[in-house]
Amino acid sequence: MKSTLIEQAQHNIWNKIRSSIKNSTPTLITVGLLLTLTLVFFFNNIVITINSGEAGILYRRFKGTNADYIYPEQVHFILPWNKMYIYQVRTQAVNHQVVLLTNLGLPITLKLSIRFHPDYEMLGVLHQKVGPDYVERIIMPQIESVLRKNIGTLDAEDVYTNRAGILNKIIWLAVEETSRNYIVVEDIIIRSIELPDVIKSAIEAKIVEQQKLATYDFMLQVEKKESERKTIEANGIQNYQAIISKTLSDKLIKWQGVRATLDLAKSENAKVVIIGSGKDGMPVILGNP
Secondary structure, eight states: HHHHHHHHEEEEHHHHHHEEEHHHHHHHHHHHHHHHHHHTTTTHHHHOOOOOOOOOOEEETTEETTTTBBBSSSSSEEOOTTTOOOOOOOOOOEEEEEEEETOOEEEEEHHHEEEEEEOGGHHHHHHTTOTHIIIIIIHHHHHHHHHHHHHSSOOHHHHTTTTTGGHHHHHHHHHHTTTSSEEEEEEEEEEEEEHHHHHHHHHHHHHHOOOHHHHHHHHHHHEEEEHHHHHHHHHHHHHHHHHHHOOOOOOHHHHHHHHHHHHHHHHOOOOOEEOOSSOOOOEEEEEEO
16 A cells, blocks of 8 residues: 555656656757857857967956966867957068158158067067057057158168168167067068169169279279389399399309300210400300200
């Protein structure tokens, strides 16, 4: 009897559960569909993938930017009402063209290639202070400002020829100035310098004439050195002759003549003998020795 009552109670409970499930099935299906649609719709706002060479900064709608934590490369899950800002932290390069005026008001066009990357440790501060468009808001304006300030004091020829490395110094100033704003500017490369055709032709013609003048100066230096060499050589010959003339005597000269005559006389070939005149005249023997 007791077991029958227990079985009856269990049966009644399961009937109630089945009835409850059956009655609430449409509601469960509706809620499930809504959750699925919500997940699909907000999937990109919930599941965030940070790829290699990237880093993320999270903006929380009710707490603000979390500048103290930098999200590394991997998959992250966030609440759909928050937003993840993803930054490239690898070295990037951007080309830029700027028109500047020299001290005489002549326009110069510089085509630049700028290599940079954000300071990883200061990425949160960069996001708070500047934002993702830091290239247009910080890098370009500051580089242009440094170039305008310094090139505006030069003439076109100094810029075009990079006299005394003046452009290199200006570029270094631009790199230092820009790198103070949570950004690391690695290098600024000048790809080309363009001047008005008339000014460019005049500068190039002047450079050609300067090269010719330098060549002439070099040739004059060579001729001067050659003249000095010949003078030294002539002085040496003169000194040599003066020394030799002091050591030669008539007897020595006569003795050398006798020796030469004896050497010729020993030859078996036919020869002609010319008797010298005077008491000191020596015979001259002509022939093939």
